[in-house]
Amino acid sequence: MKFKAPRGTYDILPSESWKWQHLTDVFRRTAALFGFEEIVTPVLEQSDLFERSSGESSDIVQKEMYRFQDRKGRTLALRPEGTAPVVRSFCEHHLDAAARLTRLYYIGPMFRYDRPQAGRYRQFYQYGVELIGSHNPYYDAEIIAFECAFLQNLGFNDYELHINSVGCPCCVPDYEAALSAYFQPLKDELCEDCQTRLIKNPRRILDCKIAHCRDLSRSAPVILDHLDEDCRQHFSEVKSYLDNIGIAYTIDPRIVRGLDYYTHTAFEFIYPALGAQNTIAGGGRYNGLIEQVGGRSIPAVGIAGGFERLLLALERQSADLGSRPALDITLITIGETAQKMAPQLIHYLRQTGCSTIWDPEKPSLKAAFKAADAQKSRYAYIIGDDEIAQLKITRKDMIAGTQDQIDWPDSSL
Ligand SMILES: [Zn+2]
Ligand SMILES: [Zn+2]
Structure with missing residues (x-):
């Protein structure tokens, strides 16, 4: 019998592992420059944590999560993403007692039962930073500035930054009503998933990967026309901070983020040369998450990125990754x-x-x-x-x- 790594997983061999060390070293160094400290959480969590945070109807929970019962019948999940575990730990250990603002970073494997393709795996490695404790738009800009600094420290300059506001619980219902009104007459043309989304969460239709759904949503109403005064003000301050520090961006109303807990600013770092899977990092404000997983209402903002795609992009650019360590x-x-x-x-x-x-x-x-x-x-x-x-x-x-x-x-x- 010959054993193989499970489908969708892979080995990082010595011929490659030094590149990973380089990425994580640069990441840690940049995180330290911004005052972030490392947090390490288990790869296993109670599966409800993700059901609560990502939403029962999300693709992650519905199709992609590795969920199983342990020998005592507890329902556990291999973490599909990094933010909910960080927030769970933040609440469990009352990290907000020590300081008004908590700055955390993490690195580690995440797991999703997804169709494997170039740059996409069932076990993949992510990095992320989270800034918990403030609603100030300055911090939205700071998280973006962090990612820019990280990419620049890797010698990666050809990325695009796309930003959007996804609104807040006050203005989203108005937007969802407008979306429903737009998609209702097109209902029969939508894919099966999107027909469900139309009832449960019409914003997710904009996130559908099916070509025809994407075509249909091309002239759908955009959230930016439905923001309330608070969201509009917040977004305009984020933009002026970015202008202030000289970070170029494109406003992209198509960024909706797949998860329920995002509010206000959302952003993606894109490397167009990677084709369909071209997002190398994404994040935003998630003011709703901490309350959703059982804590007080505490605003927060963060970003996460995948090391696989980042490495692919860096190699595509022939960026200097250092060299395999030599013996003396x-x-x-x-x-x-x-x-x-x-x-x-x-x-x-x-x-x-x-x-x-x-x-x-x-x-x-x-x-x-x-x-x-x-x-x-x-x-x-x-x-x-x-x-x-x-x-x-x-x-x-x-x-x-x-x-x-x-x-x-x-x-x-
Ligand atoms: Zn709003
Ligand atoms: Zn669809």
């Missing part, structure tokens, strides 16, 4: 005495901070050099009887191909 030293021994002394020498070298490997199985000199090459060793250290007698090490520079002798590092060895 491959130790090569010739003869019994050297063989006996190698473990102590290698221990010493590692203690002084040099990454070093050694193969005790006495490969031929040729095979040993080949291995040093494959490991991209900076140097090969060669010790044999002559070197030991003279307390020297023959050092080969694996890049220049030159060779010299250095002193034995420590006479007590």
